[in-house]
Amino acid sequence: MKTIAAVNSSRGNSIARFPLVVSRKATFHATRTLSASAAKSESNSSLTIVRPDDWHLHLRDGDFMRSVVNHTAQHYSRAIVMPNLAPPVTTTTAALAYRQRILDALAHPVAPSSTAVPSKHSFTPLMTLYLTDSTSPDEIHRAKASGAVFACKLYPAGATTNSDSGVTDIAKVLPALKAMAQVGLPLLVHGEVTDAHVDMFDREAVFIQQRLVPLLNQLPELKVVMEHITTRDAAEFVLAAPANVAATVTPQHLLLNRNALLAGGLRPHAYCLPVLKRETHRQAVLAAVASGSKKFFLGTDSAPHARGLKEAACGCAGMYSAPVSLAHYAxxxxxxxxxxxxxxxASFNGPDFYGxxxxxxxxxLAKTRRNKVPDSYVYGNTVVIPMSAGQVVDWEVL
Structure with missing residues (x-):
């Protein structure tokens, strides 16, 4: 049986206002093949594309969700919704109930005058299950049969927000993973190890070598999405892997390196997991998506947190990018x-992978150079600070 090997490569005020890093060093000079819609308007500093989807999104719940859901629905048609609520969405029954709450929130946003979705657009939440050590094959079959659950998420325990109930040992969920391979339900992975001895900036590469490669060799037919990849290691691995392995990429990991987090002071609103990496990794990830490979697709990992939970001695990980994400990708x-x-x-590779x-x-989108991002947005009874708060970004969605 053909096995997969990991790719080795060398590694080399309180509101976040950090410059975007936009180097051309990562450019792949590929043949230009615009679709009819994209080609029609490119020469006029505007770009019309098929409406995109977000294949990695955090919506939270309750009034917090009602505050942010329409920021995504305004620009995207569908979104894979993460299940790391408290408590997490571990069953099909819970996923269906969460889906209904999302639909209700779309109809009753916190600030309908400013965030209502145009009536000509619709938004469909694509639900996921949160894998735990006790997830059963029967639950996987129920999820697939529901028609509403489109993937299962593997959080290594302790890897990120609300991941304490995550998987402690992949061997413990192997029966569930085998069922997923059988029914064609993709596995979404937060691809980092949480071992205390592994350097924070090496967690992704170590996960590939020690966890993902053995899993794919054991279950070669399992569809896997490496979410929010951040390193040359991950980009090269996905490019070299079979067609059943793909990756999502966030706007921040295409535009920012770790200087945005650390230079001139600690910038809590630039803190996310996986953490921003050095510039060579940013260039490699940008080059991979710019190559035109079908194995990479849009996943914002937009993750709102109340301002006070970000600007804290032990701040939460996550960047809220939903309102400006499509402009940043452009x-x-x-x-x-x-x-x-x-x-x-943004629009083809994701649905093609999911069938x-x-x-x-x-x-x-138009290059207006006048899209000023608000300093904050209402978030329940508090505020959330968006990516690029207070800055003017070149592109905007019309």
Missing amino acids: AAFEAAGALDKLEAF LPRNKDTVT
Whole structure:
């Protein structure tokens, strides 16, 4: 049986206002192949693409969810919704109940005058289950049969927000993973180890070598999405892996390196997990998505936290990018000389991997250079600070 080997590579005020890093060093000079919709408007500093989907999103719950859900629904048609609530979404019954709460929140946002979704658009939440050591094959079959659950999420215990109930040993969920391979339910992985002796900046590479490669050799037919990849190691691994292995990439990991987090002071609103990496890794990830490979697709990992929970002695991980994410992706692809590849990354590769139809309607972005991001947004009874708060970004969604 053909086995997979890990790819080795060398590694080399309180509101966050950090410059975007947009180097052309990562550019792949590929043949330009715009779709009809994308080609029609590119020459006029605007770009019309098939409406995209977000394949990694945190919506939270209750009034917090009602505050943010329409920021995503305004720009995206569908989203894979993360299950790391408290308590986590571990059963199909819980996933269906959460889905209904999302639909209710869409109809009754906190600030309908400013965040309502245009009536011509619809938004569909795609639900996920949170894997635990006790997830059973029967639960996997129920999830698949529901028609509403589209993947299962593997959080290594302690890896990120609300991951304490996560998997302590992949061997313990092997029966569930085998059932997922049988029914075609993708596994979404937060690809970091949590071992105390592993350096924070090496957790992704070690996860690939010690966890993911053995799993894929044991279950070669399992569909796997490495979420929010951040390193050259991950980009090269996904490119070299079979077609059943793909990856999502966030706007921050395409545009920012770890200087945005650490230079000139600690910037809590630039803290996310996986943590921002050195510039060589950012360039490698940008080059991978700019290459036009079908194995990479849009996943914002937009993760709102109340301002007070970010600006704290032990602040929460996560960047709230939903309102400006599509504009940032456009900036990243433009910097890489690959605007013609944005549509496939944002609108085609994800549904193709999941076996879902592509969207029919379109969205238009324009390079106006006047899209000023608010300093904050209402978030329940507090506020959330968005990515690029207070800054003017080049692109905006019309």
